[in-house]
Amino acid sequence: MANELNTLEDDQRKFVSNVSHDFRSPLTSIKGYVEAMLDGTIPTENQEKYLKIILFETERLNKLTESLLELNKYGKRGVMLDISKFDINHTIKMTAQTFEGICKDKRISIELILTGQTLFTNADISKIQRVIYNLLDNAIKFSPPGSTITVETTVKNEKIFVSVNDRGIGIPKESLGKIWERFYKSDLSRGKDKTGTGLGLAIAREIVLSHKENINVISTEGVGTKFIFSLPLCNQEDE
Ligand SMILES: Nc1ncnc2c1ncn2[C@@H]1O[C@H](COP(=O)(O)OP(=O)(O)OP(=O)(O)O)[C@@H](O)[C@H]1O
Ligand SMILES: [Mg+2]
Structure with a gap:
C-alpha cells in the first residue's frame, strides 16, 4: 500500500516536472525575444523572423494545453463513452481524407485495405476517430517522402482489428x-x-483501454512501424 502510494507520488512528481519543463522552454524563448525587440537588441527590420518563432512557440503551447486537458479527462474512474453503432470503414476513409493536403506535400499515399463494404462496431465514434487520427499523424510524420502508409481492417474472433502500417524510421x-x-x-x-508533445499515443491508449480493448505496436528501426488496435464487432443484423 505504502509502496503503491510512493509510486503514485513519484509518477505525479515526474509528470509535473515534465509539464513544467515543456511549458518553460517555449515561454523562456518567447520572453527573451519580446524583451530583445522592446529594448532594441533585435532591430525592427529583423523582427519578422522572431515574431514567427514566437508564433510557432505559442501554437506549440496551445497544442500542449489542449492535449493535457484532454488527457485529464481520462482519469482512474474511466471516461464517459458515448457508444453508438457506426461503420469503422467509413470513419477511416473520412479521417484519412483530413490528411490529404499534407500527404500531397510529402508525396505520401495512404492505402486502405478494408474488409467488406461496411464494417460495424459499437464504440465512441469521435474518440475512435481521435485514435486513428493520432496514429496516422505519427505515421505521416515519421515516414519519408514518397512512401506508402497502409490502413487495414480485419475481422477475427468477433473482433475488428484496425492497423496503421508505415515504412518510416521505426522505433x-x-x-x-x-x-x-x-x-x-x-x-x-x-x-x-x-x-510533438509526446501525448498523442498516451491519449490513443487511454481511449482504447476505456473501451476495454487493446492497442499494440510492432516496429523495426529503419524499416517501419505497425500499430494495431481492436474494436468490438457488431453483427450487421444487430440493432
Ligand atoms: N509511426 C511511428 N514511427 C516512428 N516512431 C513513432 C511512431 N509513432 C510514435 N513514434 C514514437 O513515439 C513517440 C510518442 O508518440 P506520440 O504520438 O505520443 O507523441 P508525438 O507524436 O511526439 O507528439 P504528439 O502526438 O503529442 O503531437 C514519438 O515521439 C516517436 O518517438
Ligand atoms: Mg503523435
Missing part, C-alpha cells in the same frame, strides 16, 4: 516500452519532429 527496441508514456519521444524522432 528503437529500447524505446518500444516507453512510447505510451506521457511526454515520451524517442531520440530517433526528435530531429524529425519538433512540434
Whole structure:
C-alpha cells in the first residue's frame, strides 16, 4: 500500500516536472525575444523572423494545453463513452481524407485495405476517430517522402482489428516500452519532429483501454512501424 502510494507520488512528481519543463522552454524563448525587440537588441527590420518563432512557440503551447486537458479527462474512474453503432470503414476513409493536403506535400499515399463494404462496431465514434487520427499523424510524420502508409481492417474472433502500417524510421527496441508514456519521444524522432508533445499515443491508449480493448505496436528501426488496435464487432443484423 505504502509502496503503491510512493509510486503514485513519484509518477505525479515526474509528470509535473515534465509539464513544467515543456511549458518553460517555449515561454523562456518567447520572453527573451519580446524583451530583445522592446529594448532594441533585435532591430525592427529583423523582427519578422522572431515574431514567427514566437508564433510557432505559442501554437506549440496551445497544442500542449489542449492535449493535457484532454488527457485529464481520462482519469482512474474511466471516461464517459458515448457508444453508438457506426461503420469503422467509413470513419477511416473520412479521417484519412483530413490528411490529404499534407500527404500531397510529402508525396505520401495512404492505402486502405478494408474488409467488406461496411464494417460495424459499437464504440465512441469521435474518440475512435481521435485514435486513428493520432496514429496516422505519427505515421505521416515519421515516414519519408514518397512512401506508402497502409490502413487495414480485419475481422477475427468477433473482433475488428484496425492497423496503421508505415515504412518510416521505426522505433528503437529500447524505446518500444516507453512510447505510451506521457511526454515520451524517442531520440530517433526528435530531429524529425519538433512540434510533438509526446501525448498523442498516451491519449490513443487511454481511449482504447476505456473501451476495454487493446492497442499494440510492432516496429523495426529503419524499416517501419505497425500499430494495431481492436474494436468490438457488431453483427450487421444487430440493432
Ligand atoms: N509511426 C511511428 N514511427 C516512428 N516512431 C513513432 C511512431 N509513432 C510514435 N513514434 C514514437 O513515439 C513517440 C510518442 O508518440 P506520440 O504520438 O505520443 O507523441 P508525438 O507524436 O511526439 O507528439 P504528439 O502526438 O503529442 O503531437 C514519438 O515521439 C516517436 O518517438
Ligand atoms: Mg503523435
